[in-house]
Amino acid sequence: MKIARVMFTLPLPEPFDYEVPDDFDVVPGSYVRVPLGPNERTGVVWDVFENAEEARDLKSVYMVYPAPPMPKSVRDFVDWSARYTCSNPGAVLRMVLRVPSALVPSRTQTVLEKGNAEVARMTPARARVLELIDQFPPLTAAELAQEAGVSTSVVKGLADQGVLSRSERLIDMPYEMPAPLDGVHALTDEQSEAADLLRQRVRGDAFSVTLIDGVTGSGKTEVYFEAIAEVLTSHPQGQVLILLPEIALTQAIMKRFEARFGAKPTEWHSGLSDAERRRAWREVAHGRARIVIGARSALFLPFPNLKLAVVDEEHDGSFKQEEGVIYHARNLCVARAKFEAFSVILASATPALESLHNAQQGRYGYVKLAARPGASRLPDVSLVDLRSDPPERDEWLSPVLARAMAENLEAQEQSLIFLNRRGYAPLVICKACGDRLTAPGTHNWLTEHRYTGRLVCHLTGFSMRRPSACPKCGARDSLMGVGPGIERVAEEIRRKLPQARLELLSSDTVQSGDDIRALIHRMETGQIDVLIGTQMIAKGHNFPGLTLVGVVDADASLKGGDLRAGERTFQLLSQVAGRAGRADKPGRAMLQTYQPEAPLMVALAGSDRDSFLAVEDEMRDVMGMPPHGRLAALILSFPDDQEAARLAREIGMMAPNAESVDVWGPAPAPISLLRGRYRWRFLVRADLNVDLSAYMSAWRKALKLPAQARLQIDIDPYSFM
Incomplete structure (x- = not known):
């Protein structure tokens, strides 16, 4: 009996065995259709072997997809990734096999192009079709009728006469083949x-x-x-x-x-x-x-x-x-x-x-x-001390930055204002009772979006109309947005520079790739005077007319207990500042901060990245943190707060003893309530020679948790929420 070991795109720890019919060509990597319980499932053959022992009662593979087998290197990568991330291989395989419908060849459709026959009787509608037929690649009858503004019966009539010839075309056409073009860009x-x-x-x-x-x-x-x-x-x-x-x-x-x-x-x-x-x-x-x-x-x-x-x-x-x-x-x-x-x-x-x-x-x-080509130079970076040059009451731009924007506008040059907060205000509070509006099942604050009149939780996606009265105390007209989002900053700039052409760029304001392309084009061609945005504008864009970058709250990402907060802040602000002066005009960046004496801010102002990173690396080395050590996180969530705390303590007592491994916790997660579940965290630090994935897998294997408990393992965590 020939047996195929089939892996499914399900959170299963191992593949299942199936009998291979004699007339089926099944090899490792084949995509197959097999029964699994009462259902049919698509899977990937992980291995094929002959069973020389006693016959086994196995279900049979009943379909092999006409697709190239998954290469062994990809299957090995799936297995390794599962071990490394402490996941089931089926869950990783699901990320590979995301589109099962692509396993069968593309269907075809009938398309039309000019034929050899003459028109029996010319009409205005037929003439429009014949005028357009050479201007397009072969089209379907419906597509051609739409382009010519006629009914499909007119097009089909021409095809039946042979004036238009029919042929079959793949619905999913192959892509154009790329080829290097010479002389496109001269290198320094x-x-x-x-x-x-x-x-x-x-x-x-x-x-x-x-x-x-x-x-x-x-x-x-x-x-x-x-x-x-x-x-x-x-x-x-x-x-x-x-x-x-x-x-x-x-x-x-x-x-x-x-x-x-x-x-x-x-x-x-x-x-x-x-x-x-x-x-x-x-x-x-x-x-x-x-x-x-x-x-x-x-x-x-x-x-x-x-x-x-x-x-x-x-x-x-x-x-x-x-x-x-x-x-x-x-x-x-x-x-x-x-x-x-x-x-x-x-x-x-x-x-x-x-x-x-x-x-x-x-x-x-x-x-x-180390250098920009041509006349382009790195921007000058200056720090705006908000202690000595604070904004006016209920405003967020320092007079220093506001003046610079006005000068830029007068010089017909573009400005970019960066604030990594979407919406109008990151917090809505009731002036009567002090309640802070949060999303159901979480402690996360609701962000006010004044353009849409909604309150949104950016963590869970919850959204509601902005109420006219406080949901807790019932006081009318008592809700107040606290702090700035990009919409609020835009409102202030419109007051200060009413003649400026202003647009916003964030994941809330652009809904599709076409929206993004159109906005980027308007900025590149000088149709925008001031662009206000979140981190979407921080990298990868080249705006020739942009000479001023302003950062509203340079200290924002330093808050919290994130190991990489300093590094991330330096990276983000350096990228944002680097949007300025990328053509022949010099650029400048102005960072509003309450901590201008902080080493990170001094390094940004002096464009001294290497010194900052040397200090950061030394600190990590002393603490045994990445890249001089390894980290993993274990996150427990449970619907009941007291039971979650008890389970966390129990999980902590089951942590394996191992040399060169430190386990910290349990502690309530910074976001301790999310979607109705209470969250507790452990942080594990290990030396570089420790197989941290194996340690975490062994820890999880030793645990017996109730069905409602969820356990998440994060190798090399980047978020500490």
Whole structure:
């Protein structure tokens, strides 16, 4: 009996065995349809073997999908990722097999183009169709009728006469093949030297990681474009993956890819329709999608010939997946490269401390881009001391920053105002009873969005109309927004600069990729005087007319007990400041702060990143924190607060004893109530030589918890909420 061991896209710890009929061609990696309980399920064959022992009563595989088998390297990566993240392999496999409908070939549709027959009787409607037929690629009858403004019966009549010829076309067409175009962008000597090194590293079939550490505007993208061009040339079937932290960046960079390679890359992110995802997944699996650009989930696409992965803005926290299988796409990308022997390029103007440490230790190659090309120069950064130059009452912009914006407007130059808070006010409080409005089942404050008249919880997605009376005491007209969001700052700027053309950019104000593209185009072409936004505007955009960046609350991200708060703040503010002066006009950045003497602010003002990171690294070394140690978090949640506390203490007593491992907790999580569940946290620190994933898995295996308890393990946590 031939047996297939099938893994499902379910949170199961291991594959199930099925009999393979003699006439089925099943190999490891085959996608199959099998019975599971009362249902039918799609799974992946993890292994195939002959059973020489006594016959087993097994259900049979009854369908094999006509798709290329999942490569062994991808299956090994799934198994490794499951062990590393303390997840079930089926949960990881689900991220790979996201579009089961892509396992079958694309359906076809009938399209029309000009035929050989003459028109029997010409009418105005038929004439319109014939005028348009040569202006478009082959279209369906409905599409052609819509373009010509006629009924489909007119089009079908022409087809029946042979005036239009019918043919079959795939619904999901293959993508255009990219090819490097010469002479698109002249590189500086510094860029050329960096590009030569990257070309050498991607030519072979060996694992390598290279960090591009380049100041904002130094041409990191153009340099790694050269590595991509080398892959397309030296590996005829090679595929390239570019990971970006934000969909907004995906939209912004598409034009540059098309100009450099003659075709748009394949996109993969949450903004795609089901049909677009099906097409992308199928083309990747068949090896026909040569360049893929997408968000962190693109890492799990089933590439058969991946030769290069680029993690742009590699420091960005958006690469960390915080729900389901918890992982960091940068770290797992490096791991996948080891399994499949391809090259990785990490690019950032403010690399993560871990990445810099690996480069300094010789584990990663290192490329430094220290200058902007041409006349462009790094912006001057100044600190606005809010203690000596405070805003007026109920305002948020210092007079110093307000004057600078007015001068910029008079000079017909653009300004960017950054505040990483969406909405109008981050807190709504009742002036009568003092109640702070929170979302149901959580202690999280509701954010006021005045443009839509709603109160929103950005953590759970809860939304409600802004009430006219306090829900707790019933006092009318007593609700007041506290603190600034970007809408409130926009309101203030409109008062101060009524003639300015002002727009907002955040995940609330742009609803689609088309919205983002349109806004970015308006900014690039000078149709916006002042752009106000959240971290969506902090990276990856190139606005030639932007000469002033203002940061409303530079201290905001320093609050809380986050290990990486200082590093993150430096990265974010450096990226924001770097939007200014990227063309021939000099730029400046003004950071409003209550702590201008803080080492981080001094380093920002002096553009002295290396000194700041040296102090940060020394502190981490003393504490045994990453990159000099490892961290993991264990989070318990339960519907009852007292039972949650009792279970947390019980879990703490079951922590395995191990050398070089410290367990801290339990303690209530900073967000202690979320969606009606009470949360407790443990933080585990270990030396670098400890297999922390194995330790956490052993701890969880020793626990017996009630059904309502949920336990989450986070290896290398980035969020401490």
